[in-house]
Amino acid sequence: MENSLDACEVQRSPPNIYLRLSEVAASETGSNVYTLRIEDNGTGVPSEEIPRCFGQVFYGSKYELKQARGTFGLGGTITILYGQITTHKPVDVISSTGTEIHEYRMMIDIEHNSPMILEHNVVENKKKWRGTVVELQLEGDYSRIKSRLLEYLKQTAMVSPYADITFVDPSGRLFRYERGTERMPPLPESVKPHPHGIDVENFRRLIAVTNAKNMYDFMVDHFQGVGPTTAERFLKEAKINPKAKPTTLRPEDIVKLVRAAREYNDFKRPDPSCLSPIGEELLETGIRKELDLTDEDFLRVVTRKPSTYLGFPFIVEAAIAHGKSVSRQFKSGTTIIRFANRIPLLFDESSGVVWKVVNRNINWSTYKVSSDTPLAVVVHVCSTKIPYKTVGKEYLADQPEVEREITNAIRTAARFLRVYIARSIRVARERRRLDIFSKYLPKIAEFSAKLSDRDDFPNIEPLLKVVSATIPEVEKKIKEVSTIAGETT
Amino acid sequence: MQEKPRRESDRQREATEVSLRQLGNLIYEQIQNREFPWVMMQSRSTDNIIYDPELRQYILGSRTIRRHARNIRHIRPFTQLVWTAWFAKELVSLRKTSTLREVYYSARGQRDIEFSGQQESDNIITDLEVALNKPREDFGIFPEERSAIFGDLTIEYTVPGYEGRRMNLTDHPDGVMIGPALTSSEFVETSADKVLVIEKGAMFTRLIEENAHERFNALMIHTAGQSPRSTRSIIHRLNSKFKLPVYIFTDGDPWGVHIAMVIVSGSANAAHLRGLATPEAKWIGVWASDIIDYKLPTENLTETDLKRLKELKDDPRYTEEPWQREIDQFLKIEKKAELEAFSRYGLTYIVDEYLPAKLETA
Numbered sequence: 001m002e003n004s005l006d007a008c009e010v011q012r013s014p015p016n017i018y019l020r021l022s023e024v025a026a027s028e029t030g031s032n033v034y035t036l037r038i039e040d041n042g043t044g045v046p047s048e049e050i051p052r053c054f055g056q057v058f059y060g061s062k063y064e065l066k067q068a069r070g071t072f073g074l075g076g077t078i079t080i081l082y083g084q085i086t087t088h089k090p091v092d093v094i095s096s097t098g099t100e101i102h103e104y105r106m107m108i109d110i111e112h113n114s115p116m117i118l119e120h121n122v123v124e125n126k127k128k129w130r131g132t133v134v135e136l137q138l139e140g141d142y143s144r145i146k147s148r149l150l151e152y153l154k155q156t157a158m159v160s161p162y163a164d165i166t167f168v169d170p171s172g173r174l175f176r177y178e179r180g181t182e183r184m185p186p187l188p189e190s191v192k193p194h195p196h197g198i199d200v201e202n203f204r205r206l207i208a209v210t211n212a213k214n215m216y217d218f219m220v221d222h223f224q225g226v227g228p229t230t231a232e233r234f235l236k237e238a239k240i241n242p243k244a245k246p247t248t249l250r251p252e253d254i255v256k257l258v259r260a261a262r263e264y265n266d267f268k269r270p271d272p273s274c275l276s277p278i279g280e281e282l283l284e285t286g287i288r289k290e291l292d293l294t295d296e297d298f299l300r301v302v303t304r305k306p307s308t309y310l311g312f313p314f315i316v317e318a319a320i321a322h323g324k325s326v327s328r329q330f331k332s333g334t335t336i337i338r339f340a341n342r343i344p345l346l347f348d349e350s351s352g353v354v355w356k357v358v359n360r361n362i363n364w365s366t367y368k369v370s371s372d373t374p375l376a377v378v379v380h381v382c383s384t385k386i387p388y389k390t391v392g393k394e395y396l397a398d399q400p401e402v403e404r405e406i407t408n409a410i411r412t413a414a415r416f417l418r419v420y421i422a423r424s425i426r427v428a429r430e431r432r433r434l435d436i437f438s439k440y441l442p443k444i445a446e447f448s449a450k451l452s453d454r455d456d457f458p459n460i461e462p463l464l465k466v467v468s469a470t471i472p473e474v475e476k477k478i479k480e481v482s483t484i485a486g487e488t489t
Numbered sequence: 490m491q492e493k494p495r496r497e498s499d500r501q502r503e504a505t506e507v508s509l510r511q512l513g514n515l516i517y518e519q520i521q522n523r524e525f526p527w528v529m530m531q532s533r534s535t536d537n538i539i540y541d542p543e544l545r546q547y548i549l550g551s552r553t554i555r556r557h558a559r560n561i562r563h564i565r566p567f568t569q570l571v572w573t574a575w576f577a578k579e580l581v582s583l584r585k586t587s588t589l590r591e592v593y594y595s596a597r598g599q600r601d602i603e604f605s606g607q608q609e610s611d612n613i614i615t616d617l618e619v620a621l622n623k624p625r626e627d628f629g630i631f632p633e634e635r636s637a638i639f640g641d642l643t644i645e646y647t648v649p650g651y652e653g654r655r656m657n658l659t660d661h662p663d664g665v666m667i668g669p670a671l672t673s674s675e676f677v678e679t680s681a682d683k684v685l686v687i688e689k690g691a692m693f694t695r696l697i698e699e700n701a702h703e704r705f706n707a708l709m710i711h712t713a714g715q716s717p718r719s720t721r722s723i724i725h726r727l728n729s730k731f732k733l734p735v736y737i738f739t740d741g742d743p744w745g746v747h748i749a750m751v752i753v754s755g756s757a758n759a760a761h762l763r764g765l766a767t768p769e770a771k772w773i774g775v776w777a778s779d780i781i782d783y784k785l786p787t788e789n790l791t792e793t794d795l796k797r798l799k800e801l802k803d804d805p806r807y808t809e810e811p812w813q814r815e816i817d818q819f820l821k822i823e824k825k826a827e828l829e830a831f832s833r834y835g836l837t838y839i840v841d842e843y844l845p846a847k848l849e850t851a
Contacts, residue, residue, distance in 0.1 A: 002532035067593070183753040436561060437561075439601045440565060440601060441564075443568045443601065443602060444520070444558060444564075444567065444568050447513075447571040447572050447575040448516035448571055449513070449517060451509060451512060451513025452514040452516075454517065458517050458518075462523040463523065489778055
């Protein structure tokens with residue numbers, strides 16, 4: 001699923017993704033066997049790449065960095081592996097890059113971590129279809145994970161508003177997440193790693209593949225923000241001979257270098273062009289569509305400027321939604337929705353940094369928010385390296401820089417919320433006043449007429465006009481708050 | 490049809506109708522002039538209730554307030570005021586009467602005007618009294634009846650169906666209930682030369698049985714506790730029309746003392762009204778000194794009693810004698826006695842000994 005979205009974004013065509021889960025066999029333990037089918041209209045995978053792409057774990061190695069969805073870089077294959085372990089059934093992969101269609105049936109040779117092709121057919125592609133279909137069997141319990149799965153799909157649709165997602169569940173029920181726009185965010189560029197962010201293992205791998213003849217060239221070739229002068233100064237500071245051949249470095253030299261790189265402060269700041277934030281406009285579209293917000297509801301999206309932690313660039317995007325639609329969908333109070341590189345984070349909410357920011361750092365009463373005000377707080381962190389707290393990769397660690405950016409983003413959105421709530425309170429008060437006047441003035445008219453023995457009631461319209469005069473003005477002001485375009489903080 | 494002389498009660502009813510209609514006109518025209526309607530009235534807040542030593546009663550000060558329909562907090566009571574005025578006009582023109590309780594219930598079903606409780610509706614009625622400077626009895630609104638009158642007084646009814654019919658108040662041995670019909674009747678004649686006001690029904694009945702009205706040549710009124718306004722109004726009328734001196738007998742405790750005082754000087758609640766107080770009326774028992782002099786069986790004063798006595802001592806209505814002297818005496822002996830305490834000396838003792846003695850010295 002995540003790989004499909006990535007593939008479509010690379011191709012710059014709005015993704016159509018179809019997922020189907022159907023029950024193959026029920027078991028007594030409550031765990032059933034399902035067939036999972038995923039179809040996309042992405043780039044397709046070249047025939048020769050298919051076996052390794054889908055049949056080998058840890059395929060591909062990254063020497064350059066750019067933001068991608070995959071949290072581990074092995075999501076797809078691990079699913080196939082899981083399916084194979086639990087059901088011992090092969091996986092079918094059908095893909096086309098626009099020419100002929102390739103159909104593979106294969107298994108993973110777990111011992112050697114290599115693909116085993118069972119069948120390979122080439123089919124004519126008359127309709128010029130492009131995309132990938134993966135079908136596999138796996139064991140699981142749909143009824144237990146149903147709500148999580150739907151939540152996952154809804155949130156994925158929220159941060160990918162240009163994607164059209166269809167899901168058919170084992171009971172045949174259809175879930176549609178229609179696209180809200182054809183527009184797609186710009187693609188991230190690939191960049192070299194920043195010296196602050198390199199670790200010993202990656203450094204060692206770079207040395208193994210480099211063509212550089214000496215350490216000076218090595219530094220300039222493989223790192224961003226390192227020019228000839230910086231390279232020279234840094235190597236001197238790190239006490240490494242610039243003329244040394246990279247392959248001659250001893251392990252202790254590498255450790256020394258990595259440590260020195262972290263402490264050296266004169267590198268250029270990490271380059272954020274490898275990041276792909278969703279952008280205020282697209283994120284607004286996605287949230288509006290998936291939370292069913294109306295024009296009367298409040299929504300403010302904030303995309304912060306790029307920042308860095310430990311040599312990794314990152315961008316925080318945050319949004320606050322408030323209004324009747326929010327209170328209909330969630331329990332009262334604040335609901336947190338988290339994303340890392342456009343992947344929904346569904347677990348361990350209260351351990352994550354966003355929870356800490358929302359519940360500890362921000363004093364909501366400043367923004368006229370009380371404990372039962374219906375709020376949805378959306379936070380998206382994108383980075384070449386998401387600061388996960390644990391290997392489970394389910395929640396974000398409280399890196400001070402990241403925490404500060406999240407706090408600032410939410411505060412910025414909340415400032416607009418405060419204006420909106422203040423004006424809503426005012427318009428509600430004006431309405432209540434008008435209600436009261438329109439309740440009592442007719443009675444006064446009626447009984448003053450009866451009291452003075454007249455048949456006609458006096459005309460109260462001019463008085464009601466006076467009372468209602470301020471309402472349209474305040475309502476207009478509220479509308480202004482929720483339109484985000486062009487406003488600066 | 491025979492031409493009848495115009496009675497006081499007819500004139501009064503017409504005047505009431507006119508002022509109610511004027512109130513309606515005022516509000517109607519304010520609205521037609523694109524103005525949020527309002528009425529001026531004297532403020533009834535405690536700082537505007539002043540004791541007037543000349544009149545010997547509470548009066549309202551000069552501060553006025555404007556009940557304004559533009560004010561979001563005023564508009565509901567304002568609307569209720571207009572409704573109540575209309576309701577009063579219906580009563581007056583149909584020559585019907587109603588009780589405070591009935592007014593409260595009549596507003597039920599009038600959406601948005603409905604009173605949240607009797608307290609609210611009573612308050613609006615008082616507003617109407619203040620705004621039009623008329624007692625609610627003029628609007629045909631009376632409290633629940635509970636007090637009674639007995640003695641040689643001839644009255645002539647003015648209520649529909651009874652107009653011109655006369656009755657002598659000795660006709661009924663239980664006394665005649667002081668209701669709207671009696672309140673609105675004309676007092677024709679009396680042979681009595683004084684009025685005895687008694688706090689309690691049991692003692693009132695005893696006095697009738699003992700022929701006290703003949704022995705003392707008195708009209709007797711039973712207030713049933715704190716006397717209703719209609720009863721105070723009748724006491725006032727008997728005092729001013731027939732120049733009858735008024736003597737008040739209450740229990741010998743702070744509450745009895747105050748029942749007497751309200752007859753004499755009126756209450757703060759009715760500061761906007763005249764014709765309810767009878768400053769010449771005399772409280773002649775049961776005094777604290779009576780408790781000592783007659784060796785009456787007593788009970789101890791409670792904490793609440795003592796607290797009340799101290800309040801009364803500082804009340805501007807209580808500056809004169811015998812009030813101050815008797816309050817001090819109560820505080821000293823810390824005892825109280827009810828009217829019934831005289832039964833200790835036999836059922837007729839109060840009529841044979843106590844009352845003659847007290848009236849003698851009064």
